Amino acid sequence: MATVLEPLPSLPLARVRLAPHSALPRRIDGAWWPRSRDLLVELPLLIGALPRTWGQVTAVTVNTAMWPMSPGRILVANQVVRLHRSAGSHGRHTICLLSQGRGRWDLLVVPPEVDAADAEPLMAAAAVGTR
Numbered sequence: 303m304a305t306v307l308e309p310l311p312s313l314p315l316a317r318v319r320l321a322p323h324s325a326l327p328r329r330i331d332g333a334w335w336p337r338s339r340d341l342l343v344e345l346p347l348l349i350g351a352l353p354r355t356w357g358q359v360t361a362v363t364v365n366t367a368m369w370p371m372s373p374g375r376i377l378v379a380n381q382v383v384r385l386h387r388s389a390g391s392h393g394r395h396t397i398c399l400l401s402q403g404r405g406r407w408d409l410l411v412v413p414p415e416v417d418a419a420d421a422e423p424l425m426a427a428a429a430v431g432t433r
Contacts, residue, residue, distance in 0.1 A: 316344075316351035317421075318409075319429035323355075328408075333428035334397065335412040335421050341369045341385070346378045349399075357404035359383055365394045368411060 320332035336344040341364065349359050363386040364372060375384050399407045410428040412421045 314347065316347040317425070318348060318351050319425045320353070321429050330396070330410050330428050331407040333410040333412055333425040335416070335425060336414050338414050339369060341372045342376060345376060345383070345385075348397075349378050349383065352399070355404075356399070356407065357401035359399050360402045361386060361400040363388055363393075363398040363400075365389075365396070367394050368413070 314337060317335040317337070318332060321328060321330070334348055336348070338344060345362065352359065358381055359378070360381075361384040366387045366389045369387070372385050372387060375382050377383075393408075395411050395413070397409050397411050399409070401407075410424065412424050416424075
């Protein structure tokens with residue numbers, strides 16, 4: 303009797319566009335378009351899609367209006383990432399990623415319910431980078 307092996311379901315890829323590397327700091331370093339508002343699912347996909355040159359992300363700041371449910375920390379690729387929440391209107395559609403000794407990156411967050419026709423131009427514009 304033959305055994306049929308089914309392929310394992312693959313995880314969806316993070317929808318991320320990053321601005322080109324620059325020695326000068328930027329206000330926005332790219333854009334991220336998550337598929338849901340479940341940070342426990344979406345954040346590991348985002349961190350896994352980042353360039354290795356960014357180093358290990360150790361802390362993330364999200365806005366409570368965009369991400370109402372989030373724990374104080376999450377395990378991503380066997381590394382603890384601390385989650386900070388901001389309640390102010392400033393940065394409502396951004397996520398701040400910190401890598402100890404490497405830097406800070408701020409990404410525009412396109413809400414998951416935005417359709418592709420509207421999300422794509424936003425992501426493209428954010429990936430150009432603003433200084």
